[in-house]
Amino acid sequence: MVTKTLELSLGSIIADPPEYQTGWYRDPISGQVYYYDAENMKWYIYVAGVLQPLAIAEQSAPKTISVMAGDSVKVSISYKYTGPASSGVEEYFSIGYKDALGYHPKVVGTNSRSLPACGTATLFTASATLVIPTGVGENWNHIECKVWHGSPEIPETGLRYLNALTIVGIAAKITEFTIVDYVKV
Amino acid sequence: MAGTYTQIVKITAPSSASPGESVSIVGNIKNLAAYAIYICASGKYDDTIFYLSPTYASVGAGATYSFSGSFSMPNKKVRVYVWSYYWTGSEWYLDDEAYVDIALAELKPSVSQFQIVDYVKV
Secondary structure: OOEEEOOOOOOOOEOOHHHOOOEEEEOOOOOOEEEEEOOOOEEEEEEOOEEEEOOEEEEEOOOOEEEOOOOEEEEEEEEEEEEOOEEEEEEEEEEEEEEOOEEEEEEEEEEEEEEOOEEEEEEEEEEEEEEOOOOOOOOOOEEEEEEEEEEOOOOOEEEEEEOOEEEOOOOOOOOOOOOOOOOOO | OOOOOEEEEEEEOOOEEOOOOEEEEEEEEEEOOOOOEEEEEEEEEOOEEEEOEOOOEEEOOOOEEEEEEEEEOOOOOEEEEEEEEEEOOOOEEEEEEEEEEEEEOOOOOEEEEEEEEEEEEO
8 A cells, every 4th residue: 555645735635636646645744644545536534444436535726706795605515326226315605614623604506406316427517506695704715516315325425626717896995096196276 | 959050059148237227238149050140139128018139130050149238227136138039041949048136236326426516696
């Protein structure tokens, strides 16, 4: 087993999948060992000799967009499903912030759908439009999406993009103040 | 059990398959005649006929030829029949029959390749 060291020092796993290959990784701070399956873009945590899937992986957002109260953000997801038909599966979209206690969704949108029986991995797509409310916090920078629930229940699987949003227009601000001129008149 | 001129000597199929999975069937059919004959084959699962390819083949005396086909696994176990036919000169004569049972594989829900494809201000 070859274990590589994560290049990012994080309390939780943060990865940019295109830069990670399938293999074992160790968080240099916690010493926690993870496994990344590049083909399925899934992180696993290694606990007591057992690999368990990380429900929500985090990664740096590929872009940052500026939004303000009243703006709408359309978020699109895709995933592949294998399994029996499942009804009431929830596709979940949120904007929120993180602190020491974790991620806190502040704007949430959901779709409920039924997934058909899929003997092979079948692609599904979905989207939701989230409206930035009045009173938005300056730190509502992250987007988290996932699929979960359903009957039978499907494993919670999702992704969190860190710093996907920059919130602007919150505090009244004057910039480029200049005394343009002063003359005797 | 063999037919008069043909014998289905082997059916290759998975022992189980998941609902919706493509199930491949291969029937090896032997010519029992002392001369070449035309042979074709078809199959049936769950009261649904499916065809095996090639449509027909000239098979030499004592030779075995493979006919293959597939179907989508229904949401239950199935018995798959394969039939072999030979050409009498005027019609295809049903000559031999064999079957295999395919169990329903239990599927566990699994999600992979989850991606946030895009996010834009609209």
